[in-house]
Amino acid sequence: MASSLRPQPQPPLPQPPPRISRHSSRFLQTPASTHTNMKSCKIYYRRDGGLLSLIKRGTVKTFQAKNDSSSSGGNSSDDAKNEDITSNDDLVTNNTLRATILKSKKVLAMQQDILRQIVERKKLNSALMDDALIKQQDALKDQDGSSPPLPVTVADDDYSNADDGGSGSGFDGQSGSGIHEKEVNTHAMYTKPPSAVSQAPLPPLVPGMYQTNTGAQYSENKNINTREQEQVVVVQDRNKQIPPLAGENMMNVIIVSAECAPWSKTGGLGDVAGALPKALARRGHRVMVVVPRYARYAEPKKIGEPRRYMVSGQDMEVAYYHAYIDGVDFVFLDSPVFRHVEKSIYGGDRLEILKRMILLCKAAVEVPWYVPCGGVCYGDGNLVFIANDWHTALLPVYLKAYYRDKGLMIYARSVIVIHNIAHQGRGPVDDLSLVDLPGEYLDLFKLYDPVGGDHCNIFAAGIKAADQVLTVSHGYAWELKTLEGGWGLHSIINENDWKFQGIVNGIDTTDWNPKLDVHLKSDGYTNYSLETLAHGKPQCKAALQRELGLPVNPEIPIIGFIGRLDHQKGVDLIADAMHWIVSQDVQLIMLGSGRPDLEDTLRRMESQHHNRVRGWVGFSVKMAHRITAGADIILMPSRFEPCGLNQLYAMMYGTVPVVHAVGGLKDTVQQFDPYRDEGLGWTFDKAEAGRMIDALGHCLNTYRNYKSSWEGLQGRGMMQDLSWDNAAKQYEDVLVAAKYQW
Numbered sequence: 134m135a136s137s138l139r140p141q142p143q144p145p146l147p148q149p150p151p152r153i154s155r156h157s158s159r160f161l162q163t164p165a166s167t168h169t170n171m172k173s174c175k176i177y178y179r180r181d182g183g184l185l186s187l188i189k190r191g192t193v194k195t196f197q198a199k200n201d202s203s204s205s206g207g208n209s210s211d212d213a214k215n216e217d218i219t220s221n222d223d224l225v226t227n228n229t230l231r232a233t234i235l236k237s238k239k240v241l242a243m244q245q246d247i248l249r250q251i252v253e254r255k256k257l258n259s260a261l262m263d264d265a266l267i268k269q270q271d272a273l274k275d276q277d278g279s280s281p282p283l284p285v286t287v288a289d290d291d292y293s294n295a296d297d298g299g300s301g302s303g304f305d306g307q308s309g310s311g312i313h314e315k316e317v318n319t320h321a322m323y324t325k326p327p328s329a330v331s332q333a334p335l336p337p338l339v340p341g342m343y344q345t346n347t348g349a350q351y352s353e354n355k356n357i358n359t360r361e362q363e364q365v366v367v368v369q370d371r372n373k374q375i376p377p378l379a380g381e382n383m384m385n386v387i388i389v390s391a392e393c394a395p396w397s398k399t400g401g402l403g404d405v406a407g408a409l410p411k412a413l414a415r416r417g418h419r420v421m422v423v424v425p426r427y428a429r430y431a432e433p434k435k436i437g438e439p440r441r442y443m444v445s446g447q448d449m450e451v452a453y454y455h456a457y458i459d460g461v462d463f464v465f466l467d468s469p470v471f472r473h474v475e476k477s478i479y480g481g482d483r484l485e486i487l488k489r490m491i492l493l494c495k496a497a498v499e500v501p502w503y504v505p506c507g508g509v510c511y512g513d514g515n516l517v518f519i520a521n522d523w524h525t526a527l528l529p530v531y532l533k534a535y536y537r538d539k540g541l542m543i544y545a546r547s548v549i550v551i552h553n554i555a556h557q558g559r560g561p562v563d564d565l566s567l568v569d570l571p572g573e574y575l576d577l578f579k580l581y582d583p584v585g586g587d588h589c590n591i592f593a594a595g596i597k598a599a600d601q602v603l604t605v606s607h608g609y610a611w612e613l614k615t616l617e618g619g620w621g622l623h624s625i626i627n628e629n630d631w632k633f634q635g636i637v638n639g640i641d642t643t644d645w646n647p648k649l650d651v652h653l654k655s656d657g658y659t660n661y662s663l664e665t666l667a668h669g670k671p672q673c674k675a676a677l678q679r680e681l682g683l684p685v686n687p688e689i690p691i692i693g694f695i696g697r698l699d700h701q702k703g704v705d706l707i708a709d710a711m712h713w714i715v716s717q718d719v720q721l722i723m724l725g726s727g728r729p730d731l732e733d734t735l736r737r738m739e740s741q742h743h744n745r746v747r748g749w750v751g752f753s754v755k756m757a758h759r760i761t762a763g764a765d766i767i768l769m770p771s772r773f774e775p776c777g778l779n780q781l782y783a784m785m786y787g788t789v790p791v792v793h794a795v796g797g798l799k800d801t802v803q804q805f806d807p808y809r810d811e812g813l814g815w816t817f818d819k820a821e822a823g824r825m826i827d828a829l830g831h832c833l834n835t836y837r838n839y840k841s842s843w844e845g846l847q848g849r850g851m852m853q854d855l856s857w858d859n860a861a862k863q864y865e866d867v868l869v870a871a872k873y874q875w
């Protein structure tokens with residue numbers, strides 16, 4: 134690999150944010166070039182508006198402007214007395230000076246008018262914000278009777294973008310619709326301050342403040358390859374100023390993903406693409422998500438001009454849709470090839486899928502140039518792309534081959550995140566003709582496989598070309614370097630170890646919060662928290678039993694399973710342990726979709742043990758939330774699990790995980806120790822039914838016979854900070870490392 138870490142070569146650090154203030158010097162200086170007759174003069178004003186000096190051709194003439202409270206705001210009577218101006222007729226005539234003074238006064242008056250407007254706008258904004266806060270607090274109080282957290286983003290002025298509005302529509306027709314509507318209405322006002330820059334939200338719990346963050350702006354006609362000056366403007370509200378958490382590391386970040394919740398989600402990748410960006414935006418970065426538009430979503434509105442890309446000899450048009458939500462620009466790429474797979478976003482044959490991903494990557498790289506989010510394109514300075522899984526692994530390659538090698542986007546960097554190495558975009562060597570790259574790049578894709586021989590591997594190329602490589606837990610980072618865990622890519626990962634690390638995923642603590650969960654507001658379910666766990670959780674359990682037609686009995690422990698049905702998730706281990714499970718006076722509720730044979734397994738288990746087992750085949754976000762709340766135990770016998778989100782969600786809901794100690798499950802579920810009363814759940818160290826039964830046995834024993842230990846497990850799980858905020862800080866360090874990598 135040619136890349137190596139060199140000492141921070143050139144991109145200058147972003148400047149500390151200049152402050153806009155009534156007394157800022159930027160309002161006091163007027164360049165002479167703005168005045169006719171004053172081509173070679175500069176005029177400086179006193180802070181109170183008086184004229185201080187006039188400089189022409191090296192001759193300094195000092196004088197005081199006539200006091201004029203209407204234009205300068207000054208009121209010193211001395212100014213009036215000292216009207217006489219030391220003149221030099223050889224250089225400047227009195228007439229010229231008078232004209233100059235008059236024009237200067239006009240400029241001053243304009244500046245003061247702008248200042249007055251800013252002050253008025255701030256007042257208006259404060260009033261609106263107070264009103265919005267009160268309404269939101271009232272609404273949340275109505276929901277759970279407690280005071281809500283303050284919103285992370287507030288609207289500043291009247292530049293709200295018409296793009297943001299309406300209710301959300303989830304990919305499965307139900308995900309996120311309620312939540313989304315609330316988010317849009319309370320947080321998602323696109324603010325366009327006078328300099329037409331975009332806005333990022335502040336860290337949570339900081340009321341009354343917002344900041345604006347200008348990414349470099351792309352100009353269609355000039356200098357697309359020069360790093361433009363980055364401006365960061367922090368606008369003060371209510372006289373408070375707190376710098377963004379990212380400080381001088383603030384960047385333009387573009388996350389590119391094949392799915393993004395709540396619009397499109399088949400698994401954990403969608404959750405991450407929906408939540409991580411918001412956490413990065415909370416730190417002060419300008420953040421965009423680029424994702425295909427698989428359906429007509431409610432929020433995004435058309436933006437920019439369509440562009441055309443060649444994919445496998447086909448000329449494809451891409452149009453752009455945009456929504457600004459919770460401080461993040463969500464940009465959707467519209468093309469018939471995406472719309473045709475609305476029902477199954479990874480559907481179609483291998484070549485069709487590959488062509489869609491090529492289009493996604495080719496278009497995504499240029500989004501920062503052509504999509505004017507909030508009126509201003511991101512530009513390519515101070516920019517890092519985050520590609521996710523093999524679907525977007527071509528992006529780091531295109532960035533280098535099409536742009537950096539040609540002196541374009543030379544300061545843009547790419548990071549690739551491995552969510553699941555089991556899917557790599559493998560195909561015959563012939564696929565290389567599709568990816569449309571110069572010969573010297575094709576070697577990146579070539580891989581020898583003992584089974585398939587020479588083949589084309591998209592993920593391999595992305596890992597090699599990216600500036601940094603991440604995966605979603607420390608445990609999985611370790612496993613990926615092993616023969617068993619690397620799925621043929623372990624040697625490539627080992628070779629790139631210098632730029633590789635694991636960061637454990639966070640969770641969206643608004644969507645997955647038993648206190649706020651929108652799916653627990655009806656059908657007998659209820660919202661609950663650690664304080665109301667003793668009543669709230671049993672109520673959800675009873676509602677779940679009722680909804681699924683199981684005997685309603687608080688004493689019978691419910692074991693839940695939620696996940697994609699494939700080899701990874703170990704559903705067959707549950708099937709193998711069925712005889713033991715049904716002998717335990719438990720209820721088992723499974724939700725999943727995927728491999729048809731495993732879907733049949735779920736159906737069969739339900740029909741054979743109808744009084745104890747439910748096997749819900751399908752994709753239902755609502756049921757996933759309800760099972761997480763109503764179950765006592767979440768079972769995850771995954772053979773491998775890069776991070777796993779369901780165990781994190783479960784712990785937030787006081788549901789105790791029993792997991793195979795692998796990858797991220799090992800990182801996040803600490804084995805219960807009854808002697809020290811420590812730990813978060815049960816782990817087993819081999820993906821075998823017998824080991825799983827042992828762990829489940831201990832778990833059920835504790836549930837039935839050691840209530841206080843059980844409550845301790847629930848409490849410790851619920852009290853963890855599993856939010857994305859910690860992970861976002863670690864991502865930021867990686868983005869910075871990429872930025873200064875050459």
Ligand SMILES: Nc1ncnc2c1ncn2[C@@H]1O[C@H](COP(=O)(O)OP(=O)(O)O[C@H]2O[C@H](CO)[C@@H](O)[C@H](O)[C@H]2O)[C@@H](O)[C@H]1O
Nearest residue numbers: 400401552696697725751752753754757774775776777778
């Ligand atoms: N039938 C169904 N109905 C409704 N919801 C369903 C569902 N099946 C799954 N889900 C939901 O999809 C998500 C699955 O997330 P996971 O992290 O467990 O798995 P996944 O293997 O897809 O993700 C990969 O990427 C993520 C993110 O990095 C890693 O955590 C993980 O280990 C890796 O395998 C959860 O939100 C879950 O509730």
